[in-house]
Amino acid sequence: MFNNLTLGRSAQHKADLPVGVLFMVALAIAAACLFLTMALIDFGPAEQPLVTLVASHLEQSGVENPVTAVLLNFRSYDTLLEVAVLLIVALAVMPANSEQSKVRFISVLVPTERSFVLEAFLRWLLPAIVVTSGYLLWTGAALPGGAFQAGALLAGAGILLLLAGHHSFNFNASAARLLLVVGLAVFLLVGAAVILSSGIALAYPQAWAGILILVIEVAATLTIAAILVLLFCALQVEAPRANYEGLIKEERP
Amino acid sequence: MTQAMLYAVFGIVLFGVGLFGALAIAHVMKKLLAINICGVGVFMVFIANASSGVAADYVPHAMVLTGIVVAVAGTAMALSLVVRINTLEQQEEDA
Amino acid sequence: MPLSDVSSLLPLLVAIPLTGAIFSVLINSKHGQVLTGLLAALSLALVIGVILLGLPSDGLQSTAVFRYPIAGWEAPLGIALSLDGFSALLLTLTTFLVTVLTFYSAYYFSASPARVRFWPLWWLLVAGINALFLSADIFNVYVTLEIIGLAAVALVALSGNKAGLTAALRYLLVGLLGSLCYLMAVALLYHVYGTLDFAQLAAEAESNPLSWSALVLITVGLVLKTALVPLHFWLPHAHGSAPAPVSAILSALVVKASFYLLVRFWMEILAPAVTNGALILLGILGGLAILWGCIQALRATRLKLMVAYSTVAQIGYLFLLFPLLMSAEGTSAAQLAVQHQSALAAVSYFIVAHACAKAAMFIAAGNIIHSLGHDDIAKLQGMAKYMPLSLFTFAIAGGSLIGLPPSAGFIAKWLLLNVAIDTQQWWWVVIILTGGLLAALAIFRVLDLAFIKSEQASEQVAPAHWRKVPVAMPLSGLALALCTMALGFNADLIIDLITIGGGE
Numbered sequence: 001m002f003n004n005l006t007l008g009r010s011a012q013h014k015a016d017l018p019v020g021v022l023f024m025v026a027l028a029i030a031a032a033c034l035f036l037t038m039a040l041i042d043f044g045p046a047e048q049p050l051v052t053l054v055a056s057h058l059e060q061s062g063v064e065n066p067v068t069a070v071l072l073n074f075r076s077y078d079t080l081l082e083v084a085v086l087l088i089v090a091l092a093v094m095p096a097n098s099e100q101s102k103v104r105f106i107s108v109l110v111p112t113e114r115s116f117v118l119e120a121f122l123r124w125l126l127p128a129i130v131v132t133s134g135y136l137l138w139t140g141a142a143l144p145g146g147a148f149q150a151g152a153l154l155a156g157a158g159i160l161l162l163l164a165g166h167h168s169f170n171f172n173a174s175a176a177r178l179l180l181v182v183g184l185a186v187f188l189l190v191g192a193a194v195i196l197s198s199g200i201a202l203a204y205p206q207a208w209a210g211i212l213i214l215v216i217e218v219a220a221t222l223t224i225a226a227i228l229v230l231l232f233c234a235l236q237v238e239a240p241r242a243n244y245e246g247l248i249k250e251e252r253p
Numbered sequence: 254m255t256q257a258m259l260y261a262v263f264g265i266v267l268f269g270v271g272l273f274g275a276l277a278i279a280h281v282m283k284k285l286l287a288i289n290i291c292g293v294g295v296f297m298v299f300i301a302n303a304s305s306g307v308a309a310d311y312v313p314h315a316m317v318l319t320g321i322v323v324a325v326a327g328t329a330m331a332l333s334l335v336v337r338i339n340t341l342e343q344q345e346e347d348a
Numbered sequence: 349m350p351l352s353d354v355s356s357l358l359p360l361l362v363a364i365p366l367t368g369a370i371f372s373v374l375i376n377s378k379h380g381q382v383l384t385g386l387l388a389a390l391s392l393a394l395v396i397g398v399i400l401l402g403l404p405s406d407g408l409q410s411t412a413v414f415r416y417p418i419a420g421w422e423a424p425l426g427i428a429l430s431l432d433g434f435s436a437l438l439l440t441l442t443t444f445l446v447t448v449l450t451f452y453s454a455y456y457f458s459a460s461p462a463r464v465r466f467w468p469l470w471w472l473l474v475a476g477i478n479a480l481f482l483s484a485d486i487f488n489v490y491v492t493l494e495i496i497g498l499a500a501v502a503l504v505a506l507s508g509n510k511a512g513l514t515a516a517l518r519y520l521l522v523g524l525l526g527s528l529c530y531l532m533a534v535a536l537l538y539h540v541y542g543t544l545d546f547a548q549l550a551a552e553a554e555s556n557p558l559s560w561s562a563l564v565l566i567t568v569g570l571v572l573k574t575a576l577v578p579l580h581f582w583l584p585h586a587h588g589s590a591p592a593p594v595s596a597i598l599s600a601l602v603v604k605a606s607f608y609l610l611v612r613f614w615m616e617i618l619a620p621a622v623t624n625g626a627l628i629l630l631g632i633l634g635g636l637a638i639l640w641g642c643i644q645a646l647r648a649t650r651l652k653l654m655v656a657y658s659t660v661a662q663i664g665y666l667f668l669l670f671p672l673l674m675s676a677e678g679t680s681a682a683q684l685a686v687q688h689q690s691a692l693a694a695v696s697y698f699i700v701a702h703a704c705a706k707a708a709m710f711i712a713a714g715n716i717i718h719s720l721g722h723d724d725i726a727k728l729q730g731m732a733k734y735m736p737l738s739l740f741t742f743a744i745a746g747g748s749l750i751g752l753p754p755s756a757g758f759i760a761k762w763l764l765l766n767v768a769i770d771t772q773q774w775w776w777v778v779i780i781l782t783g784g785l786l787a788a789l790a791i792f793r794v795l796d797l798a799f800i801k802s803e804q805a806s807e808q809v810a811p812a813h814w815r816k817v818p819v820a821m822p823l824s825g826l827a828l829a830l831c832t833m834a835l836g837f838n839a840d841l842i843i844d845l846i847t848i849g850g851g852e
Binding site for chain 2: 017022025026029030032033037038041044045046047048050051054055064067069070071072075078079082085087088089092093148162231234235
């Protein structure tokens with residue numbers, strides 16, 4: 001089932017499993033899902049004790065949005081590890097040549113093809129995206145929003161910048177590497193620093209909870225934005241040459 | 254059957270469909286899509302169960318947000334591997 | 349609420365490797381990364397040492413479980429770390445192996461451009477493993493599983509060739525699917541019991557259809573990650589094509605991490621939902637894994653692939669734990685608890701013995717590849733002359749895997765046989781002994797070639813592409829191999845540790 005993985009371009013597309021096996025697999029999964037459905041319906045809806053617990057502790061969490069309270073206070077450890085997951089992926093897809101660490105993070109290029117409409121549009125759009133991202137980050141304390149939404153939006157700005165062709169990013173630069181880890185580093189630092197006041201890692205003093213969460217989120221936003229742009233850069237590939245040539249031939253008969 | 258229950262059941266169906274796709278299809282990109290469908294099914298079960306009580310439960314919301322980020326991370330990593338393998342294959346063909 | 353005892357040190361076991369990862373991203377010069385690595389390993393060793401000293405020494409009488417509520421919120425609202433004898437043993441094992449392998453990697457990657465990414469990923473993997481062994485929250489465990497899975501895949505992909513990348517991709521897809529099965533079970537358990545905490549779930553769990561479904565989903569997901577036959581297909585290539593220190597940690601610790609979770613779920617958290625039939629089924633799969641893994645190891649043509657298949661077999665031994673947990677009719681609860689303790693002690697011993705031996709073997713195989721540029725078993729003839737230390741390491745570690753006295757592998761099998769005989773399940777005795785015999789055949793096939801000079805060997809000159817390895821590389825392997833011997837003489841240490849807080 002996992003022994004023959006076929007990739008897109010291979011001409012000899014390996015056949016999927018034999019029909020008999022497929023049928024058996026489908027039957028087994030259908031039976032399992034049916035059992036699960038029956039069990040779930042039989043159990044019915046449940047009142048969770050955590051609903052009241054979250055509501056009653058919301059005031060102590062430093063934020064008004066219960067989801068943010070869970071993510072960055074009650075279960076902040078999960079979020080810390082989640083930032084570590086993002087760092088792993090960033091490292092895994094990072095371009096391998098480390099000799100470039102002397103090259104600057106953002107370098108200005110002369111684009112091969114200029115699109116004046118896109119450039120003019122970006123002049124308006126980019127500042128607006130940055131401001132909106134800041135707003136999303138700030139509003140996360142009370143309404144849906146927060147570091148991931150803000151980071152994703154900011155990454156969008158970075159990708160647009162990249163597509164305009166005037167800039168290129170080098171993620172092996174020291175500044176870029178700092179951006180990649182700043183989220184995790186600030187999270188760890190805050191988590192460790194609060195031990196001085198409360199004696200327990202990640203237990204914010206109540207009066208400071210709101211501001212500490214904001215600090216963590218700002219750092220996380222930067223890291224998330226950087227990592228998402230890095231992912232875009234790493235996955236950006238030229239169209240398969242064969243098709244590309246075919247396209248050109250078709251265009252110029 | 255309540256509305257929440259209906260969502261949960263469809264979550265399980267999506268999980269099953271994704272699972273079947275991940276096992277049955279040989280093509281990597283489709284396999285990856287199937288795994289993502291599978292994940293969406295799991296998230297739907299989480300959310301549907303969270304709303305089955307009188308008041309909404311926020312803990313599963315937070316868990317699903319974490320889960321989505323992890324799923325994005327996994328998908329990105331798989332795609333980057335596919336791209337690298339593809340590049341190597343192309344080089345082999347050229348050579 | 350300041351914590352003054354051992355508990356207050358628990359977060360350090362996750363924080364130190366994470367800090368190590370951050371510093372090895374920021375300071376990516378060669379010496380900076382190695383220094384960061386050694387410092388992190390050293391401080392981990394220090395912390396685990398203090399924790400071990402702080403554990404109660406009265407063994408069986410104590411049922412202490414150390415808990416640390418992160419962020420100050422008690423479960424079910426927050427996440428807790430917890431430590432008992434079983435997890436303390438695995439954390440100690442992790443720290444020990446990571447220290448040795450960090451030392452080894454400093455040499456292994458010294459000339460490789462992969463070094464820059466290896467070190468941060470290495471420390472993130474270690475953070476994930478430690479976090480998993482400490483976690484007491486089923487959703488938190490999902491995140492740690494993903495850290496381990498993704499970091500392991502990224503490390504396998506460091507080899508950069510097509511075979512390695514394909515193995516990594518397959519490993520990743522399997523891992524993602526396994527995690528999703530696990531996550532579905534988390535959704536079900538949370539819906540039914542309203543908590544994610546290990547202890548609270550264990551207190552409330554009962555035998556109902558949703559618990560069964562959750563147990564099945566968890567088992568399928570984790571068995572996929574542990575690579576039990578018939579879901580082992582991804583392991584040999586992933587472990588066989590990774591860089592040597594990565595193969596070592598994958599075989600020694602990463603597959604054990606998901607096995608550890610399985611034990612937690614089957615013995616504690618969902619124990620009421622477990623049936624004897626299910627226990628026997630896992631045992632049968634374990635038995636099949638032993639035989640299949642050994643046969644494939646015999647047929648392997650590459651050394652690392654052979655060692656990887658031997659891991660498949662050794663995982664089979666671990667799953668013999670499950671049938672040995674079965675309660676016969678008329679056993680009292682106290683007798684059953686003792687039976688569970690001794691079965692768990694035997695398997696823990698097995699985990700430690702296998703981890704040390706397998707890490708030593710992968711290091712030896714890595715040295716051989718480093719020197720010769722290949723690991724074709726047929727071409728190893730007479731090579732003992734050129735790399736005596738590596739092949740000696742291979743021989744000692746192999747002895748432990750076969751179960752020859754006085755190695756740790758012998759004690760582990762002896763303990764396992766004892767429990768099998770006590771519970772009158774003699775058929776496992778046959779399988780354990782056959783497995784040992786087959787493993788011996790596979791290992792002696794290599795040693796025979798390498799050590800015994802045949803007629804043709806006299807005309808053989810030093811192999812082409814010969815590169816001398818720094819002597820520290822074979823020495824770190826030898827240290828691990830000698831540990832399997834030392835553990836054979838000090839069995840009590842481990843057995844005492846495992847009984848702390850292991851109350852049912």
